Amino acid sequence: MNIRWLQAEDIREVEAMMADYPLQYPKFVRERYPSRWADHLRTKNRNACGYAVAVSEGERLIVGHAGYVFNQEAGMYEIVGVVVSSRYGRQGTGRALLRFVEERLRSEGAEQVFLHTLGHPGNEGTLCFYRSIGYFQTSHEIDFFRSGYHRVTFVRRLARDETAESALTIRPAVSEEERETFASILEEGAFWLADRGAAMCTKRQVTAESIAAAYGREGLYVAYVNGQAAGAVIVQAGLDGGQPDGPQADALRLHKLCVRRAYAGTGLSRRIVGWTIAYAREKGLRRVRLDCAADRPKLCAFYESLGFRKAGETLVLGKYPTAFYEYGWE
Secondary structure (H helix, E strand, C coil): CEEEECCHHHHHHHHHHHHCCCCCCCHHHHCCHHHHHHHHHHCCCCCCEEEEEEECCCCCCEEEEEEEEEECCCCEEEEEEEEECHHHCCCCHHHHHHHHHHHHHHHCCCCEEEEEEECCCCCHHHHHHHHHCCCEEEEEEEEEEECCEEEEEEEEECCCCHHHCCCEEEEECCCHHHHHHHHHHHHHHHHHHHHCCCCCCCHHHHCHHHHHHHHCCCCEEEEEECCEEEEEEEEEECCCCCCCCCCCCCEEEEEEEEECHHHCCCCHHHHHHHHHHHHHHHCCCCEEEEEEECCCHHHHHHHHHCCCEEEEEEEECCCEEEEEEEEECC
8 A cells, every 4th residue: 555645537436435435424424525635736835735555466456545734813724624435544654644634743853733623423433433543522513513523622732752861750639630530530540441342440439439430549640741631550569460479568569550542543542651660769669560451462462562460260250351460570
């Protein structure tokens, strides 16, 4: 698959693709694009707008489309027209197109982008897709376009791996507002997992009140990247979390590690774990312990890559495969 800028002869195929998705691209939405494409074709200056297509290697067919415009009202770039041929779905085409557009906007100095999509029943798969690749939802406006056609807005930060060098501050969630921020990060993570069919908890279980009831108000920490709340973690001493040998006085338990989707893939989770280990050392403890879903191999591999050793595995409450990990030092 190759990705290149849209040409005039591509338009008919793109229109046909959009028409194949009447839920995502009803007629009143499709009617906006001819004038947008005309602006793109009229100038080679890609500062204001640009439209790209994905072309299949063998058949030389147009199999996907995505573009961007500078939204004057919002003062930032908006991604528009993301569509993939039904014959080429679930092959990474949409993701590749978005990354192409994002790279272009990075070169323009954009720090973040946003997009709108429809939020009516039947479009849940689209919402899940955007969440899965690092876009986070900022609004859901009922009947925005017309009755029954809701508007959902997503935003994505464009900084590439900047978290590794950016200022990280981790501090306890003390005030009510900080605890609500903590809960909102867990809620975002819970929704993302639910969208992927891997729900770990319900919305009710990640409210500030439920978290306080289950874990108390001590040990709740929020991670801030350049002043923005980006991650959350619970660190508490003396709790076993179901560990095979029970609670240990020299151990710190790491629990509920979560980062906002906008910071996924930036190394923030690793930095929070590193901070947790350093925190435990400062407290005179000798190990960090955690438990996680044993049926999520990538998550287990993540902790193992950081030096955690699997201490055991069990079926919690008779239905939740759970792995126990430990990181120790002398």
